[in-house]
Amino acid sequence: MSTLIQGGTVVPGTGDTVIANGVVVLRHGRVADVLTRWDPVQEFAGETIDAAGCVVMPGLINCHAHGVSPGPLFPSAAARLAEQAWMGNLDRHLLAGTTTVLNLCGFAGMDEVREADRRHAVHVRGATSHLPAALQAAQFADGRGLTARTRALTVERMIDDGAVAIGELGGGQTLGGGGQDLVYIPAAIEKLTGVRVEIGQARRLKEAVLGRFIDASAFDAEALDTAAYEAGLSGRLTMDELRTVIEDSVLPSFVPAITGIREGVLAASRLGVPAIVHSASATARILRDLMAETRGNGVQVIAAHVNHPSHSPAEALELAVLGRGNGWPAEASVFDLLHRRHTVTTRDHWDLLLGEPGLVSVLATDYGRDGEHDELIAAVQDVAAQGHRPLAGAVAMATSAVADLIPGIAPQSGRLQAGRAADVVVAGAEDFRDVRYVFVDGICVVREGKLTAEAHR
Template structure:
């Protein structure tokens, strides 16, 4: 089967070809051409890409909820099939052709099932470490089964996992996962009142501060938020404080130790580690940065633009990481359009303005998987002038493939002989994805999934 994509702006590595052409044949890129003469004819499908950008399929190194395995570092219950398949659909419709599942307690059989059943290439990571497992049970653990307790990172890597991560997370480290899910659920169970995410966060910070420290307790702030949330007369201040501590603290110390375990295992085993970056992990990250020698182990600071940092803290930590050979991932979260959970782009712009500070772009999960699209992040980085077109595209394609060996072998760039994972999107708004090809097969046509998207 052969396909000609012609007339678009082709991003081929560092080269941008205006009115270029791409030939796909037998699952590979057969040729990249500076022009195509229509008079020469073509034996196969011809896609008119006029007014479009043609780029490699995007590679997302930070996703959750894309397999039938346990969710998040907390080992939360697995999603129904329609939900995790739906998450993969959304990735594919937005031009992402490879995802790395960072729900690190999923087994490789669950990763392979998702990979087999969906056109998106699904890759796996692992957090099968004693302290990470203890942290999961401290926060939740309802999605874990006996076999999760028996697995270890060495076995998972031998089965095909490509990284250790995500080490820590908002569910186990008193972050957004607690604010969104666990604290509101605990308050509702006790009082019958469902507090909002922002109210849960402010109550948590009144009790434990931004750095999860019992000495940060501020009774006046806690009373103020409790009154605003309608909790007056339903629960006393001391009981509310204990309720929040009981949600957050059981998983916190083991999660911090799990980060140490994971980074040191990555150094021993020669694989990348992906660490949850947030105000609560800044101290342990600095500690581990000091242990890093000449970029070994290879560590990615996930969502270095996390809003629990102040912008200045995020910049300082990212610069320190770069100086010690760490790599920063900037997450789009939902900060560009949806803004359910992250309502500021200040951290994003500050880090991306710095040359060579952010290595790769990703999405994380957002509220119920409703994050902004990775391709929207690429478009924003380009149109805001943070990177030229080829550089912006590389942050979600070739740079990811280079940083995490095994995530997308022979993919991530449009060169002859490479895997034919290709996206055609509107040049004025990359979110308008017209066509997606995976292994040379059209899986999105005119913005809709084809039958080949599900296997």
């Protein structure tokens, strides 16, 4: 099958080139050529796509995705998603121009990752967090998705079986972060009172009890009383009961999750694969310690979502700058801060860190509420539109930079260059979310904004 895509703004993903009215030729599942023009009298034996008014870029590579395989969900090993849900998450990625995802639900086995990869056009890659302390943290926080088989897996076996990274090390579910605010604290309160608190209310209750850094000595009785009133809990629980509910939900998994981060970084150093760590206010201390301990030993540690809103913007900047000085690349997650704004309602951290030249290496999504994160392609456009990077550089942050940072995630993708995999996106130039066409290995899997039959296998 051959395809000629012409007339659009071609952004090859190399970080330094944009070709106005460029041409991309696909043949036999590969990029055959990238040209500055196509002779109109030259015939083409295949489909021709008019990309006028569009950008043409490599398929995006998302290095921080959850809920994209049939395995346990999140670092808490929550109950496995139904097939319709994880396949639906992959559909949303594909319809938004993402052709490769790294599953950071690290308790999934590689057989489960391969099942998702086999059944969907999106390339699904696996990471592992099969570490003793991380497993203990998951069991304290949730663990419903674990089986005897997944409990028996190790990072060594997972890497041997094809996992390309260790991670996600830590998470909001096990470290008192957004996962607790969104799921576990509301569930615990509802079980006792029948009242389901919102994510912001849960966060205020948690911070009144444990502060932003998850420390029982930070308890603020007055703040808890105010937060309880705002959440409609006054008179339903005593303040001591409410404090106990919060502590019992958050604290059991916290220490083993911190230990699991250390175990994972040391394993990455030993095994020669990247580690992806949860960067948030609760992990700032352990990350600083590990930066000092691993300095100069060659371990590749990627700080996930350095723009996490549990930091103040100044704290986020300080930690990311320290990470850069210690050789830790930074990933900024779009969460849902651009459009949906269910879980993250500020873009202050995003703009501050991306505005610092060379501080953020790659872009990703994380999960959002029920998988409803903003699109990675929207993040690419925002970075360019805000002037944080030129268009060529913004595209590279979700394509070639990711492929280079994590060997094995997409070794043949990430750049529109002759001989590479024909993973290509054609999107409206005015709004990149208007994805018209997506090709995976040269096969059209999105046409005129809709999935084709080839999207599911």
